[in-house]
Amino acid sequence: MTAAAPAACAATVEIAVGGMTCAACAARIEKQLNKLPGVEAAVNLAAERAHVRYAPDLADVDRILATVVKTGFTASVSTADTHAEEKARKLAAYQAEVKRFWISIALTLPLVGQMLFMFASGADAHADVLPRWLQFALATPVQFWIGWRFYVGGFNALRGGSGNMDVLVALGTTMAWVYSAIVTLFGLHQHVYFEASATVITLVLLGKILEARAKARTTAAIEALIKLQPQTAHVERDGQLVELSVATLIPGDVFVVRAGEAVPVDGEVVAGNSSANESMLTGESLPVAKAPGDKVFAATVNADGLLRCRATGVGSHTLLAGIIRMVEEAQASKAPVQRLVDRVAAIFVPVVTAIALITFVAWWGIGGEFTPALINAVAVLVIACPCALGLATPTAIMVGTGQGARAGVLIKNAPALELAEKIDVLVVDKTGTLTAGRAETTDLQPVAGVERHELLRLAASVEQGSTHPLAEAIVARAKADGVALALPEDVMTVAGRGVSGKVDGRVVLAGSPDWLAEQGIAQPPIDSLASAGRSVVAVAVDGRAAGLIGVADPLRASSRAAVQRLRDLGVEVVMLTGDNAATAAAIAREAGIERFEAGVLPDGKSAAVVRRKTAGRRVGMAGDGINDAPALAAADVSFAMGAGSDVAMKTADVTLMRNDLNGVADAIDLSRATLAKIRQNLFWAFIYNVLGIPAAALGLLNPVIAGAAMAMSSVSVVSNSLLLKRWRPQRKG
C-alpha cells in the first residue's frame, strides 16, 4: 500500500542507510517510509541506500531521516558527492598503506644489511653488528604497527573457521619477535631473529600493495552508467515548454525530445514520428521506429524527428535506473574467491604448529630440559614462515597481465586471472561481440530488368545525405564496390520511413517496404531476406519497384574460429541477444553455437548468468553494450570488447582490445599458465623453509640459515615469475 502520488512538483532525496543486514530490514524501512504522507520510497539493500520521492508540502527531509532512525538504523543524506567521497576515502587508505610500506622498508633495511654482512663474514653469527636493543627498536614498530593488519586479518579468518596467509604471517613473525625480544631483554646468550620477522612483514606487505594496485575499481562502472542519464528535459507546463531538471518529472508529465537529443525519462509517444537508437539499452543494433503509442526509454537517443511523450517511469523506475541497480547488486553480492595462497596457508599452519609441538615434546621428554625444548619449538615456527609467500601470487599475476596486455588481452581485475581457467560456460552477447555491431549491406536483389550495381547506385545516391545507419550501410557498400554516385535533387526524408529524391531526372524512393506499399508500389517478396534476419530497404524508380537491399549486422570474421577454440577448451558457448529470434538463429548457426536465447532484456541476461552460477558452474560473460553491464557484473569472469561501450569496459574484468572473441580463449590459456606459475612459486616459497624445519627442530637454526632461506626463496619466486614472459597466445593456422 503506497501513499497517494504527489500531485505538485515532487522532490527526491537519496538517503545513505547504515545497519541493514537483511532483506527484512530493507523492507521494514520501506514500509515505515511509505507510511509517511506524500512519501514514496525504494530501499536498496546492497547499495545501502534509500531513494525517496516526496511532495515538499507534505513531507521534508528531516522527517524522512528521523523515520529511518526510529526504525533503528542510521541515516544521512547522500548526494552525488558521496560516490566521490568514497573514492577519495579508498584512495587515501591506499596511499596510507604505501606510506607505511616505505617506513617498513626504512626500518627493515638496516636489519637486512646486518644479515648480508653476516653472510659475508662467515657462519659464526654470534656477534651481531647492530646492538640488540637497536634491532629491537627497529623491529618492534614493524611487528606491531605495520604488521597490525596481519593480526586483524588473521583473527577474522580464524573466527570464520579457517586459516589464511595472515594467520601464517602473524604466527611466524610473532614467534620470531617474542623470542628475540625475550633474549634481548634478558640478555640471554642466544641468536635473535629480528630481521626475519621484519623482512617477512615487509615483503608480504609489498605483495599486498601490488595486489591492491591490480584490483579493478567497482565504482567506475556505476559512474559511467550514471553519466548516461540526461540532466534536463523539455517539459510542458501550462502550455509552455520549459527546461526542467529531470528529477522534478513525475509520471504523466508531457515532455518533448528534439532530434539528436537523449530521452530524459521512460515514456510513451503521444505525437511525432522518429526512430531511436536503443543499442545501449536493448542491444538492438538498428534504430527502432517510434510512433504514437510506442515506448521510449531514458538515455536512448532520438534520431531525426520530434517526439512528444508522456512520462511513464521516472527517477528510480526507468530502465536505466534498473540496470544501475542490477549492476550494484551484482557487485555487492559477489563473494571474494578464496585465493590459492590462503588455502595453502590454511593447511600449512596446523601442520607446522603440530611439528613445533612434537619438537617441544620430544626435546623435553627425551632431553629433559625445558628451555632448549621451547627454543627449538619456537625455532621451527620461525623458520616455517615463508617470506616469499606474499610475493608468489602478485609477481606471477603482474607478469601474466603484462603478457596478456601484449596479446591485446587487458586484464583490469587481477583475481580474474586466477578464475578464468575454471570457466566452463561462456555467455556471449550477440550484437557487437559476436557480430561487428555495424549495419552492413549484405544482399542486393534487383528486379528483372535492373542491374545490380544500378540498383545500388540509385539507392546510394538518394541516401547520401541521410545519417540513418541503413542509409550509411548502403552508401558504404557503394563506395566499397567502386560505384560512382550522382548528386540527388529535391531530397525529402520521411522520418522512420525512408527518403525520396531525383537522381538523373528519375524519382527514386528508398525506404521500408511498407512505406512503398502504401504508395501503391508493388514489392517483390521480402521473405527470403526477412527469414535470414536482414533489414530490408525497398527501392523504387519512377513509381516502379527496382529491387530490395538487405542490410544486416554480420558475424565477425574471427567469431566462428573462436567459438570452436572455446569448445576445444571445454567451454560451452551460449548466445544471448535482445534482437529478434530470426536474426539470432541465423547468427548462431553461422557461428557454430548450439544454445541461444533471443529477445532477452537486460535483467534477462544477468538472470541467465546467475541461473548458471547457482547451478554450480563457473560463468564467463562477454559483452559490449551498456545493457550487458548487469550480466558482466554478475559473472565470475567478464570480458568486454574494446570497441564496446565505456560502461562495459569499466564493468568487465578483462577488455579484449583486438575485438576478437579469440581473446577469451587466450585469457583462459593465460590463466592456466599463470596459475601453474603461482603453484610453482608457492613450491619455491616454501621449499627452503621446509628444508630448514629439520634443522630448527634439531636445534641447529641460526640467523644465517633463516636469512639464506628468505633470500633464496624470494629470488626463486621472482625469477620463476619472470619466466612467464615466455607465454604467447596460441593462434590457429
Added chain:
Amino acid sequence: METIVLKVNGMSCGGCVKSVTGVLEALAGVSKADVSLERNEAVISYEAGKVSREQMVQAIDDAGFEAA
C-alpha cells in the same frame, strides 16, 4: 531499577534484534534491553519514573514491529 518483559513480533534476523535493542536503549530511562529472537520478547531494565511502558511500546511500533 524495574524490569519489564514485552512481546515483540516481526523480528526475522539479527539485524532486527539490533534495531529493537537500539531504539529501546535510546529511550531516556532505559538502562538495558535484552532482545531475544527465539522467544520474540524484549527484557527491559528501566527507571520507573523516567520512562513508561507506553513509550517503550511506541518505540517498538515506530521501528516497524508489533509490541504487546
